[in-house]
Amino acid sequence: MIVGIDVGGTHTDGVLVAQKAADSTADNYKIIATTKVITEQDNLMNSILKALDNLIEQSNAKQIERLVLSTTLTTNAILEEKYDPVGLILIPGPGISSDYLKYGAENLVLSGYVNHRGQQVKKIEQSEIKTGLKSFMEKSIKNIAVIGKFSIRNPEQELAVLAYLKAAENKFTSLTAGHRLSGRLNFPRRIVTAYFNSAVTKIHQEFSAAIKQALQKRRLEPELFLLKCDGGTIPLADSLELPVETVNSGPAASIMGVMTLSNIDQRQQTAVSLDIGGTTTDIGLFIQGEPVFMPDGIVINDLATLIRGLYSISIPIGGDSLIQVIKGELKIGPRRLGPAAAAGGPAPTPTDALLVAGYLAEAESYDKKFDLKKAETALSSLVKQLQTANNSKNILPTAEKLTVHSLAELIIDQLTDKIVNRIRKMLADLEDKTVYTISELLAEVKIEPELLLGMGGPAKALVKLLAQKLNYQAELIPYSKVANAVGAAFARPTITTTVRIDTAAGQLDIAEAGIHRSLKASEKFNLEQSKKLALKITKERSLVKTAVEITDVESFNVIEGFRTVGAIREIKAQVKPGPIARLKGDDQDE
Amino acid sequence: MNKVPELKAKNKLGLIFFPAFDWEISPTHPERKERLLYTRDQVFEEGLLDINGIAEFNPDIAEPEDIVRANICIPTVADICTKSHLISAGAAMRAAELVLTDQVSKAFAIVRPPGHHAFRLVHGARGFCNINNEAVMVEAIRKHYPEIKIAFVDTDAHHADGTQEIFYHDPNILHISLHQDGRTLFPGSGFLNELGGPGAYAKTLNIPLPPGTTDQGILYAIKQFVLPVLHDFAPDLVINSAGQDNHYSDPLTNMNVSARGYAELNALLDPDLAILQGGYSIQSALPYINVGLILAMAGLDYSSVTEPDYQPDKLIQSKQITEKIKREIDQLQQIWQQRNQIDLEEVYGSLNNGYKREKRIFYDTDQILEEQQEALNYCPDCPGYLFIESQASRGGFRKKKIAALSIPRLICDSCYNEALAKFEELKTTARQKYDSLYLQDLKADQYLIHNF
Numbered sequence A: 001m002i003v004g005i006d007v008g009g010t011h012t013d014g015v016l017v018a019q020k021a022a023d024s025t026a027d028n029y030k031i032i033a034t035t036k037v038i039t040e041q042d043n044l045m046n047s048i049l050k051a052l053d054n055l056i057e058q059s060n061a062k063q064i065e066r067l068v069l070s071t072t073l074t075t076n077a078i079l080e081e082k083y084d085p086v087g088l089i090l091i092p093g094p095g096i097s098s099d100y101l102k103y104g105a106e107n108l109v110l111s112g113y114v115n116h117r118g119q120q121v122k123k124i125e126q127s128e129i130k131t132g133l134k135s136f137m138e139k140s141i142k143n144i145a146v147i148g149k150f151s152i153r154n155p156e157q158e159l160a161v162l163a164y165l166k167a168a169e170n171k172f173t174s175l176t177a178g179h180r181l182s183g184r185l186n187f188p189r190r191i192v193t194a195y196f197n198s199a200v201t202k203i204h205q206e207f208s209a210a211i212k213q214a215l216q217k218r219r220l221e222p223e224l225f226l227l228k229c230d231g232g233t234i235p236l237a238d239s240l241e242l243p244v245e246t247v248n249s250g251p252a253a254s255i256m257g258v259m260t261l262s263n264i265d266q267r268q269q270t271a272v273s274l275d276i277g278g279t280t281t282d283i284g285l286f287i288q289g290e291p292v293f294m295p296d297g298i299v300i301n302d303l304a305t306l307i308r309g310l311y312s313i314s315i316p317i318g319g320d321s322l323i324q325v326i327k328g329e330l331k332i333g334p335r336r337l338g339p340a341a342a343a344g345g346p347a348p349t350p351t352d353a354l355l356v357a358g359y360l361a362e363a364e365s366y367d368k369k370f371d372l373k374k375a376e377t378a379l380s381s382l383v384k385q386l387q388t389a390n391n392s393k394n395i396l397p398t399a400e401k402l403t404v405h406s407l408a409e410l411i412i413d414q415l416t417d418k419i420v421n422r423i424r425k426m427l428a429d430l431e432d433k434t435v436y437t438i439s440e441l442l443a444e445v446k447i448e449p450e451l452l453l454g455m456g457g458p459a460k461a462l463v464k465l466l467a468q469k470l471n472y473q474a475e476l477i478p479y480s481k482v483a484n485a486v487g488a489a490f491a492r493p494t495i496t497t498t499v500r501i502d503t504a505a506g507q508l509d510i511a512e513a514g515i516h517r518s519l520k521a522s523e524k525f526n527l528e529q530s531k532k533l534a535l536k537i538t539k540e541r542s543l544v545k546t547a548v549e550i551t552d553v554e555s556f557n558v559i560e561g562f563r564t565v566g567a568i569r570e571i572k573a574q575v576k577p578g579p580i581a582r583l584k585g586d587d588q589d590e
Numbered sequence B: 001m002n003k004v005p006e007l008k009a010k011n012k013l014g015l016i017f018f019p020a021f022d023w024e025i026s027p028t029h030p031e032r033k034e035r036l037l038y039t040r041d042q043v044f045e046e047g048l049l050d051i052n053g054i055a056e057f058n059p060d061i062a063e064p065e066d067i068v069r070a071n072i073c074i075p076t077v078a079d080i081c082t083k084s085h086l087i088s089a090g091a092a093m094r095a096a097e098l099v100l101t102d103q104v105s106k107a108f109a110i111v112r113p114p115g116h117h118a119f120r121l122v123h124g125a126r127g128f129c130n131i132n133n134e135a136v137m138v139e140a141i142r143k144h145y146p147e148i149k150i151a152f153v154d155t156d157a158h159h160a161d162g163t164q165e166i167f168y169h170d171p172n173i174l175h176i177s178l179h180q181d182g183r184t185l186f187p188g189s190g191f192l193n194e195l196g197g198p199g200a201y202a203k204t205l206n207i208p209l210p211p212g213t214t215d216q217g218i219l220y221a222i223k224q225f226v227l228p229v230l231h232d233f234a235p236d237l238v239i240n241s242a243g244q245d246n247h248y249s250d251p252l253t254n255m256n257v258s259a260r261g262y263a264e265l266n267a268l269l270d271p272d273l274a275i276l277q278g279g280y281s282i283q284s285a286l287p288y289i290n291v292g293l294i295l296a297m298a299g300l301d302y303s304s305v306t307e308p309d310y311q312p313d314k315l316i317q318s319k320q321i322t323e324k325i326k327r328e329i330d331q332l333q334q335i336w337q338q339r340n341q342i343d344l345e346e347v348y349g350s351l352n353n354g355y356k357r358e359k360r361i362f363y364d365t366d367q368i369l370e371e372q373q374e375a376l377n378y379c380p381d382c383p384g385y386l387f388i389e390s391q392a393s394r395g396g397f398r399k400k401k402i403a404a405l406s407i408p409r410l411i412c413d414s415c416y417n418e419a420l421a422k423f424e425e426l427k428t429t430a431r432q433k434y435d436s437l438y439l440q441d442l443k444a445d446q447y448l449i450h451n452f
């Protein structure tokens, strides 16, 4: 039995799935129980346990094998800055002034330097660390992150600083080394990511201890996983080193939910997914069945990081968005005053428009009790406002002829236009990605989705209309109310590895695995051998027997004088996000 | 979280970074795949692409008709241009377009291969250049702004002989080249007395710098001469041909300029566009110079960008060098100040039969020797058209002999009719003399090849 729980901003969703007894293949899971509880913002643990207890009670489960949590714990801590102060130790060398990078409560800038080849150009001075440490102690800073420029090409200086700190008298709550966060170059992002990692360590440790205790009390011994921002899971124990990877897992849960419930990965179709909520609509993208990643790394609290995340954009329009007339024009969102007028809310919303226009008539699963009269009254006030305003650009054909019904159509038209335009812009932006080789520049990228996968309350009505405008096929996701929890439940562990071999310098670096060593004389590492190593290391670090794939290959000669003295090869490999098992198709109706 | 000052570009900068990682002249040639690899690493690691106000763009791909407005390719564009050249030229065009359409306020094209050694007539690769990217860009700009005044400041260590030659008779293009003295370096030209043709006197200016010149010398030339000249010329567009081989670590040259010197030079010039040219110290110089230039163009602080091995006390310019540069600048200032009083016939001889130049051009990369005669039909009312005869040979084997008429966009009607008549006449009478005739007609935007 597997439980997936997704803690969202307003609701915490849970799902319990189990294999059918008769058949124990991995593709034979069935949803046994679902739950939805209110999220208590100041006690996420409570929300999780309530959801868990509900699921256990409904299903009479005695034991669960796997529990996957997607929480907003670390995200909230970062957004609300609810953490103990973080001190930064930077090793920037020459470049952009470090004045722009001093995010720490205290910032120690050391004078060492490693260059782009990973060669140490300037040593770090122990005396500088010693002096700096004093100011950390004076401010009782217990969270420290050490970040060097090009440290992924040579982590020795970061490691030396860490060793010094570990040997110091005072104990630190968290120590983060920048090079372990990602194999990608970007010093400012490495600093921000390391800062956040140190910031959320303590709260993450406390959460981890509390959940273990709560499970013990219930005599449950599942394998415990957390969902990461890249749509993969990580064992709770492993997440203690890099808790920052668990931020922003909500959108990932949603996209993995879509994947699991639609089997889009097996169908290998290019599709746009839409999660239409009360105030926001989240857009995701699958290219030939695979979810797309953010090009560089996600942005949290307006700061760019190195955290790998699934591509997802959020637009501030949903079923409960407030509709107003401002300067004679309709404005949808971004605010929400309450539920739809039809459901007793204070103001007209897109849901009211859908109801009045007749799109919700057959949506029986829509569990709210809608009052058509209330919706019409709310819309008629908008009609009046538009008619009194002179410069109504929105009115078709004229303000005088506007009825509640034609206004409803107008609102829906405007709403769907907004979403369609955003989808088109997203595709154009992704197609316009800059490239660095002639072959890539000549091979024009076209992303041509054929499918619109919709979920969320108003999705049933809207997805068809949107798909028509986009000329895609429309498809509704079953179980969409607990899709995020399903996404968490089925997500498999992901992993990325960056193998960098510099045969001219005789160095091997695998930042994510903490490997940094000299090459042996016998190790030649031609391109094929380098690729094999990347696959091997990734397989070793992976927890599942899923296919490992190479995502990026670079190989350049190193010339000195007019002689080739070696090569630099950089190979990236990954276990991509995907489901560990599948729901059985014929049972998927709600 | 401590609030840090926001790193925001003062000038919105468009960056066309196209390292062409899959193109090279040969694996050990300076112009090889990894030339911009370390620059890419440094730019990425410094996080420059995340800076608010710095945006990255892909290059355009130039069309053959874009190329032939600048370069007459012998025998055809397809024989001279690979995709890499079309992209490099397209990158320069995109950079200009971004600025002229106000999408950005400045643009920097970090692209390869370079172009400033490519002459108007092209038989092959010369100084690693086949196509003159910048000239292609200028002609693309002039399609929309025919009377635009453009100033080039070429800061590559090699004399920008190609760009100089293409615009030698063009009064709307000011071409200033600062470079290591031609007596000590390829291509062996770029002296004070190369001042442009009779219709564009002092619109070509050269500042040869002695080997060993440092930041001090090159910045002296910029401040004392280049900036006042730019002020007087009042161009609509300033372009920095941003070669980077004046660097103290460059393997092909003997200069002592630093990354910070290059950044300061760029900040002083305040160009609208910068286009990378040469620079072959790919590990020790390019990463730092390019970071410095990007920051300078964005109007950001570049003062802490230095090479890891930078030791200013080891880069002191000798007194002789300082004095030599000063004497040159004094001379140039005099030339510039007297440019309008000059008696053209005293400089160029009688102009009754136009103005002729004989050129022997060696294509070092392709080992081609070209003998060329260029005759300007001098006209006081317009820039005049060029009649060019050329014969190239390779390894002792003579290639075809060709003649070309090159007509500038702003030609006067009488010169234009004369040029077209001459082309028609040659078609019927010159069968014995040439193998092919070329017409580069910018006024009608046409390009014709007539093979006998």
Ligand SMILES: [Zn+2]
Residues within 6 Å of the ligand: B156, B157, B158, B243, B245, B277, B278, B279
């Ligand atoms: Zn050069």
Ligand SMILES: [Zn+2]
Residues within 6 Å of the ligand: B379, B380, B381, B382, B383, B384, B411, B412, B413, B414, B415, B416
């Ligand atoms: Zn004329």
